[in-house]
Amino acid sequence: MAVNLTAPQAQALFPVAGVRLGTAQAGIRKANRKDLLLIALDEGTRVAGVFTRNRFCAAPVLVARAHLEAGEEIRALVVNTGNANAGTGEGGLRAARATCDETARLLGSRPGQVLPFSTGVIMEPLPVERIATGLPACIADLQAANWLSAAEAIMTTDTVPKAASRRIRVGGSPVTVTGIAKGAGMIHPDMATMLCFVATDAAIGAAPLRAALAHAADHSFNSITVDGDTSTNDAFMLIATGRAGNREIASETDAQFTALRDAITDVASELAQTIIRDGEGATKFITVRVERGAGRAECRKVAFAIAHSPLVKTAFFASDPNLGRILAAIGYAGIDDLDVSRLELYLDDVRVASGGGRDPAYREEDGQRVMRRSEITVRVVLNRGTASATVWTCDLSHDYVTINAEYRT
Amino acid sequence: MAVNLTAPQAQALFPVAGVRLGTAQAGIRKANRKDLLLIALDEGTRVAGVFTRNRFCAAPVLVARAHLEAGEEIRALVVNTGNANAGTGEGGLRAARATCDETARLLGSRPGQVLPFSTGVIMEPLPVERIATGLPACIADLQAANWLSAAEAIMTTDTVPKAASRRIRVGGSPVTVTGIAKGAGMIHPDMATMLCFVATDAAIGAAPLRAALAHAADHSFNSITVDGDTSTNDAFMLIATGRAGNREIASETDAQFTALRDAITDVASELAQTIIRDGEGATKFITVRVERGAGRAECRKVAFAIAHSPLVKTAFFASDPNLGRILAAIGYAGIDDLDVSRLELYLDDVRVASGGGRDPAYREEDGQRVMRRSEITVRVVLNRGTASATVWTCDLSHDYVTINAEYRT
Numbered sequence: 001m002a003v004n005l006t007a008p009q010a011q012a013l014f015p016v017a018g019v020r021l022g023t024a025q026a027g028i029r030k031a032n033r034k035d036l037l038l039i040a041l042d043e044g045t046r047v048a049g050v051f052t053r054n055r056f057c058a059a060p061v062l063v064a065r066a067h068l069e070a071g072e073e074i075r076a077l078v079v080n081t082g083n084a085n086a087g088t089g090e091g092g093l094r095a096a097r098a099t100c101d102e103t104a105r106l107l108g109s110r111p112g113q114v115l116p117f118s119t120g121v122i123m124e125p126l127p128v129e130r131i132a133t134g135l136p137a138c139i140a141d142l143q144a145a146n147w148l149s150a151a152e153a154i155m156t157t158d159t160v161p162k163a164a165s166r167r168i169r170v171g172g173s174p175v176t177v178t179g180i181a182k183g184a185g186m187i188h189p190d191m192a193t194m195l196c197f198v199a200t201d202a203a204i205g206a207a208p209l210r211a212a213l214a215h216a217a218d219h220s221f222n223s224i225t226v227d228g229d230t231s232t233n234d235a236f237m238l239i240a241t242g243r244a245g246n247r248e249i250a251s252e253t254d255a256q257f258t259a260l261r262d263a264i265t266d267v268a269s270e271l272a273q274t275i276i277r278d279g280e281g282a283t284k285f286i287t288v289r290v291e292r293g294a295g296r297a298e299c300r301k302v303a304f305a306i307a308h309s310p311l312v313k314t315a316f317f318a319s320d321p322n323l324g325r326i327l328a329a330i331g332y333a334g335i336d337d338l339d340v341s342r343l344e345l346y347l348d349d350v351r352v353a354s355g356g357g358r359d360p361a362y363r364e365e366d367g368q369r370v371m372r373r374s375e376i377t378v379r380v381v382l383n384r385g386t387a388s389a390t391v392w393t394c395d396l397s398h399d400y401v402t403i404n405a406e407y408r409t
Numbered sequence: 410m411a412v413n414l415t416a417p418q419a420q421a422l423f424p425v426a427g428v429r430l431g432t433a434q435a436g437i438r439k440a441n442r443k444d445l446l447l448i449a450l451d452e453g454t455r456v457a458g459v460f461t462r463n464r465f466c467a468a469p470v471l472v473a474r475a476h477l478e479a480g481e482e483i484r485a486l487v488v489n490t491g492n493a494n495a496g497t498g499e500g501g502l503r504a505a506r507a508t509c510d511e512t513a514r515l516l517g518s519r520p521g522q523v524l525p526f527s528t529g530v531i532m533e534p535l536p537v538e539r540i541a542t543g544l545p546a547c548i549a550d551l552q553a554a555n556w557l558s559a560a561e562a563i564m565t566t567d568t569v570p571k572a573a574s575r576r577i578r579v580g581g582s583p584v585t586v587t588g589i590a591k592g593a594g595m596i597h598p599d600m601a602t603m604l605c606f607v608a609t610d611a612a613i614g615a616a617p618l619r620a621a622l623a624h625a626a627d628h629s630f631n632s633i634t635v636d637g638d639t640s641t642n643d644a645f646m647l648i649a650t651g652r653a654g655n656r657e658i659a660s661e662t663d664a665q666f667t668a669l670r671d672a673i674t675d676v677a678s679e680l681a682q683t684i685i686r687d688g689e690g691a692t693k694f695i696t697v698r699v700e701r702g703a704g705r706a707e708c709r710k711v712a713f714a715i716a717h718s719p720l721v722k723t724a725f726f727a728s729d730p731n732l733g734r735i736l737a738a739i740g741y742a743g744i745d746d747l748d749v750s751r752l753e754l755y756l757d758d759v760r761v762a763s764g765g766g767r768d769p770a771y772r773e774e775d776g777q778r779v780m781r782r783s784e785i786t787v788r789v790v791l792n793r794g795t796a797s798a799t800v801w802t803c804d805l806s807h808d809y810v811t812i813n814a815e816y817r818t
Contacts, residue, residue, distance in 0.1 A: 055747040056740025087736040089750070089766030122733020123767050232737045310719070310805075311813055318814030324531020327496040328641045331465025338464040341498070357498030358532050396719075398810050404720055405727030 003285040003374055003394065005277040008148060008163045014176045015144035016199040018042035018241025022141035023153035026134030028127055029082030029120060034153040036131060038138035039077040039197060040107065045241045046206055047074040047115070048213045052234040058086030059096040059126075060116040061233060067100070072112040077237065078103050079117040079195065080131055081156050081182075086232035087123035095126040102132045106139060119156055119182065119194050119233050151180040154195055157403060158182050159278055164270040168263045171256045173246035175202045177263045181271040183234075196221065196236045198267055202260050203242035204249040211252050212261040213238040220268035223300075224392045225307045226279040238264065276392045281399030284316050287377040291388040298335050299389035302380055305333035306391075313396030316376065321367030323352050330380060339384070346379040347371070412694040412783055412803065414686040417557060417572045423585045424553035425608040427451035427650025431550030432562035435543030437536055438491030438529060443562040445540060447547035448486040448606060449516065454650045456483040456524070457619045459626050461643040467495030468505040468535075469525040470642060476509070481521040486646065487512050488526040488604065489540055490565050490591075495641035496532035504535040511541045515548060528565055528591065528603050528642050560589040563604055566812060567591050567687055573679040577672045580665045582655035584611045586672045590680040592643075605630065605645045607676055611669050612651040613658040620661050621670040622647040629677035632709075633801045634716045635688040647673065685801045690808030693725050696786040700797040707744050708798035711789055714742035715800075722805030725785065730776030732761050739789060748793070755788040756780070 019041060026036040041047070049068050051061050067074070078099055085092045100114040107114075118126060141149075151161035165178040179198030204212070217236050242248065249256050277285050288306050293299035306312055309329040315322045326345060331338070341356035347370045351359045370376060428450060435445040450456070458477050460470050476483070487508055494501045509523040516523075527535060550558075560570035574587040588607030613621070626645050651657065658665050686694050697715050702708035715721055718738040724731045735754060740747070750765035756779045760768045779785060 054737060054740035055742075055744065056736045056749050084733070087733045087762065087766050089764050092766060121731070122737060123762070124733075232733075232740060310809070314810050314813035317810065320814065322530070324493070324496045324533075324641075327465045328463060328531060331463035331641060333464075335464065340465050353496065353532070355498050357496050357501060396810060398807050400719070401723050401726065401805060401807050401810060404723035405729065 002159050003277045003282050005160055005274060007160045008151070010148040013147040013163050013165045014167055014178055015147070016176050016178050016241060017144070017201045017243035018045055019199045019239065020142040020144050021146035021150040022138040022143065023146065023149050024134040024137035024141065026080065026130045028080050028130050034149070035081045036134040036138055037079040037150050037153040038103070038135065038142065039150070040142050041075050041239060042241055042243070043073070045074065045239060046204070046209050047237060047239050048206070048210045049235060049237045050213060050217050052232060054232045056087060056232050058084055058118060058233040059088055059092030060085055060118045061235060062093065063096040063100065064115040064117065064235065067112050067115055070112055072110065074115055075109045075113040076103050076107055077115045077117065077197065078131070079154055081154055082120040083118060083124055083126050084120045084122045084233050085118040085126040088125060091125060095128040098128045099131050102135060106135055115237070117195055117233070117235055119154065122232060147178055147180060154180065154182040156182060157280060162271055162274045162278070164267045166263045166267055168259060170202055170244065170246045170260050173244050175200060175244045175246060175260065177267050179267045179271055181275060183275045194234050196268065196271055197239065198237070198264060199239035199241065200260065200264065201241050201244040202249065203244060203246050204240045204260065205251065208249050208252050208254065208257055209238060209240050212264050215261055216265040216268040219265050220272035223390060224272045224276050225304060226276065226394060236268070273392050276394050279394035280403045281397040282394030283374070283397050284395040285375045286316060286393050286395065288391045288393065289377060289388065290380045290382065292385055293382045293387045294385035296387045296389050299387050300391065301335065302330055302333040302382070303389050303391035305329040306378060307393035310396055313393070316371070316395035317397045319368070319371040321347070321364060321371045323347065323367060326378060327353060342383045344381040344383070346381070348373070348377055411568050412686045412691050414569055414683060416569045417560070419557040422556035422572050422574045423576055423587055424556070425585050425587050425650060426553070426610045426652035427454055428608045428648065429551040429553050430555035430559040431547040431552065432555070432558050433543040433546035433550065435489065435539045437489050437539050443558070444490045445543040445547055446488040446559050446562040447512070447544065447551065448559070449551050450484050450648060451650055451652070452482070454483065454648060455613070455615055455618050456646060456648050457615070457622045458644060458646045459622060461641060463641045465496060465641050467493055467527060467642040468497055468501030469494055469527045470644060471502065472505040472509065473524040473526065473644065476521050476524055479521055481519065483524055484518045484522040485512050485516055486524045486526065486606065487540070488563055490563055491529040492527060492533055492535050493529045493531045493642050494527040494535040497534060500534060504537040507537045508540050512544060515544055524646070526604055526642070526644055528563065531641060556587055556589060563589065563591040565591060566689060569687060571680055571683045571687070573676045575672045575676055577668060579611055579653065579655045579669050582653050584609060584653045584655060584669065586676050588676045588680055590684060592684045603643050605677065605680055606648065607646070607673060608648040608650065609669065609673065610650050610653040611658065612653060612655050613649045613669065614660065617658050617661050617663065617666055618647060618649050621673050624670055625674040625677040628674050629681035632799060633681045633685050634713060635685065635803060645677070682801050685803050688803035689812045690806040691803030692783070692806050693804040694784045695725060695802050695804065697800045697802065698786060698797065699789045699791065701794055702791045702796045703794035705796045705798050708796050709800065710744065711739055711742040711791070712798050712800035714738045715787060716802035719805055722802070725780070725804035726806045728777070728780040730756070730773060730780045732756065732776060735787060736762060751792045753790040753792070755790070757782070757786055
C-alpha cells in the first residue's frame with residue numbers, strides 16, 4: 001500500500017567511517033526474521049538524541065536518556081523489534097539495563113556506553129535472554145556496508161526498509177550522512193518516527209551536533225503525522241564519528257555548520273516522508289503547507305488540524321473533493337482571532353476557497369481532478385503574516401483499520 | 410451499526426406546553442425525505458443557546474447567535490438538513506437571513522425572533538427558495554405531539570431518531586423536559602452534538618436558564634467524541650416556556666434550580682450518549698472515566714486522549730486487549746508531572762495496569778473477556794487528587810471509513 005515508495009538500493013547507502021552495523025534473528029517475537037541490530041561506534045564518536053515526550057515512555061528510552069546525560073562516550077546502540085519494553089515497570093528497566101550489560105561485556109566497554117532501543121508490542125515482558133543469545137551473531141556480522149540490512153532489521157509494520165544517504169563537502173572535505181528509520185503508525189509531532197538513526201563522519205562539537213539534531217527533528221519527524229498517536233518509544237539519534245577529516249565544526253556560527261545541518265535535515269526529512277508514504281494503509285501522500293501566518297506555531301496548528309482530521313483523511317482516501325471538511329479543520333485549529341474571510345485554500349494549483357467560502361472560479365471537476373492524484377498539496381494562505389510551516393501526512397483507509405485491528409494476531 | 414440503540418417511542422416523548430413542532434419534505438438535497446423542521450414557541454418563552462467554537466462557523470450560527478444576543482423574544486426555530494450553509498461566505502449569511510425573513514412573514518413575527526439552523530454538506534449554496542416553499546407545510550403540521558417526527562426530520566447520517574423525555578416535580582408542579590438531537594460524526598468536546606433542542610415548560614429566569622444550559626452541555630455534549638472533528642454548525646438550544654405553573658426559578662441558588670438543572674442534564678446526557686451509540690460505524694460504546702486527578706481539566710485531558718486515539722479505538726473494534734495503547738495515550742495526554750508508576754488502569758472490573766506496567770494479577774483472558782462486550786468502561790485512577798471526569802466514545806471501525814468516504818455519493 002506504500003505511496004510511490006521503493007526499497008533503497010544498498011549501493012546508494014554510503015558507509016560512514018567509524019560506524020559498523022550487524023543484525024541477527026533473535027526470535028524475539030517471531031522466528032526467522034531479523035529483529036536485532038547492533039550499531040558499533042569507533043572511539044571518539046559523539047552522539048546526540050531526542051526522545052518521546054510521552055510520560056509513559058518505555059524503559060529503553062529512560063535508560064538511553066540517562067546514559068546520554070551521564071556523558072560517557074557511546075560505543076554501541078542495540079535495537080530490537082517485536083517488543084517495545086514499554087509499560088513494563090521495574091522489570092522493564094532491569095531488562096533494558098541487562099541488554100546494555102551484556103552488550104558491554106561482549107564488546108569490552110562499559111554498560112553506560114551502550115544505548116538500548118526497543119519497538120513493537122507494548123506491555124509485554126522483554127525476552128532479554130533472547131537478545132543476549134542473538135548479540136554474538138550481530139557482532140560477527142558487523143560491517144560498515146550493512147545499512148540496508150540494518151534498515152530491514154528494525155522494520156515492524158513497515159512494508160519497505162527506510163534509508164537515505166547524502167555526500168557533501170564540508171570545508172573541502174568529503175562528508176557522508178547516512179540514516180535509517182522505521183515506523184508506519186503512532187506517528188505524531190514531537191516524537192514522530194518510532195526510531196531513526198543518522199550518522200555522519202563529520203567532525204562536529206557536542207553543542208552544534210545537538211543544534212543540528214533539533215533543527216533536523218523539527219523539519220522532519222516533528223512535521224509528520226499518520227494518526228496523532230505519540231509512541232512510548234520514539235527516538236532520533238544523531239551520530240558523528242569525526243573521521244571525515246574536516247576541521248571540527250565548533251559552533252552554530254561556524255561557516256560549515258549550515259551545510260552539514262542541511263544535509264542531516266535532508267536525510268531526516270527524506271526518512272520522515274518515507275514513513276508517511278508507508279503510513280499504515282496509506283494510499284495518498286499529502287503535503288499540508290500553511291503560509292502567511294502570524295507565526296510558525298499557528299501555521300503548524302492549522303496544518304496539524306487538517307492532517308489529523310479523520311474526516312479530511314477519509315475524503316482523501318475516497319478522492320472526494322468534500323473540501324468543506326478542510327475549512328472546518330482550519331476553523332477549529334485554535335486561532336481565536338482568525339478572520340476566515342481573508343484566507344485562501346488551494347488544492348495543488350486549484351484555488352478552492354476564498355472570501356470565507358467557495359472560490360467563485362472553483363469548479364468541482366477541478367477539485368476532483370486533483371483529488372485523484374496519489375500526491376496532493378493542500379495549501380492554506382492565512383494572509384495575516386509572513387510565517388509558514390509544512391506537514392506531511394497520508395489518508396485514512398480501510399487498511400489502516402485492518403492493520404491496527406489485527407496487529408497482534 | 411448502532412450500539413444497543415432503538416428508536417424512541419412517540420408516546421414516551423411528553424409534549425411541552427407552549428412548544429409545537431412541524432416538519433416537511435422540502436427537497437433540499439434529496440427528494441422524498443423530511444428535511445425541514447419548524448419549532449414554534451408561544452409568547453413568553455425564554456431561549457438560551459451554546460454554539461460551535463469553530464472559527465469557520467456556519468452562517469446560521471452567526472445569525473442565530475446575533476438574534477439571541479439582540480434579546481428579542483424568540484418565537485420560532487427553523488432547522489434544515491441536507492445543507493450546512495457553512496463555508497458559504499456572504500451569500501450564506503443572506504440565505505440564513507432570508508430563511509428568518511420568510512418564517513417571520515408567515516408567522517407574523519419579526520425576523521429577529523427566528524433562529525435558523527442548518528446541517529449537512531459544507532460549502533454548497535443553501536437552496537433557500539426550497540426552504541421557503543416548504544415552510545407552509547411545516548406550519549400546517551405544527552403540533553405539540555410531534556417530537557418524534559421532529560427528531561426524524563433532523564437526521565443526516567443518524568441511523569435512528571434521537572429523543573429523550575423526563576417528567577419531574579418542581580416545587581409541587583409537574584414539569585416536563587423533552588429534547589431531540591442529531592449527529593453521528595464530527596463529534597467533539599466544546600460543541601459535541603451537531604444539533605440539539607431541549608424544551609421545558611418550567612418557569613425559569615434568563616440567568617439560571619443559561620446556567621442550567623452550561624451545566625448540561627458540560628456533562629453531555631462536551632463530554633463525548635466520535636472522531637475529534639468539531640463541526641461548523643453545532644448548537645444546543647434550551648427552551649423554557651414557563652407554562653408549568655411553578656413559581657419562577659429566579660437564580661441558581663433557588664431550591665428548585667438543582668432539580669430542574671439535573672433533569673435537563675439528564676435528558677442532554679441521554680441524547681449525547683445516544684449520539685455515541687449511533688457514532689459513525691460504531692460497534693462498541695465506551696465509557697472513559699478518569700478518577701482521582703488533581704483537577705477536572707486534567708481528568709478530561711486524559712479521558713479525551715484515550716477517547717481520540719485511533720489506535721485505542723481500532724483495538725476496541727477488534728476486541729483486542731492491546732491495552733498498552735491506552736497507557737501510551739495516558740502518557741501523551743499532556744500532564745507533565747504525571748507519575749505513571751502510581752496510576753491504575755481498569756477495564757470494567759479487571760485491573761490491567763499498576764506500578765507503571767502490567768498488573769501482576771492481570772491475565773490476558775480477563776482482558777479478552779471484557780473486550781468482547783459491546784459496552785465497556787475504561788477506568789483510569791491517577792491517584793493524585795480528588796477530581797474526576799467521564800467521557801463517552803465509540804470504536805473506530807471499517808464502517809467509519811466507508812461512511813465518511815462515501816458521504817456525498
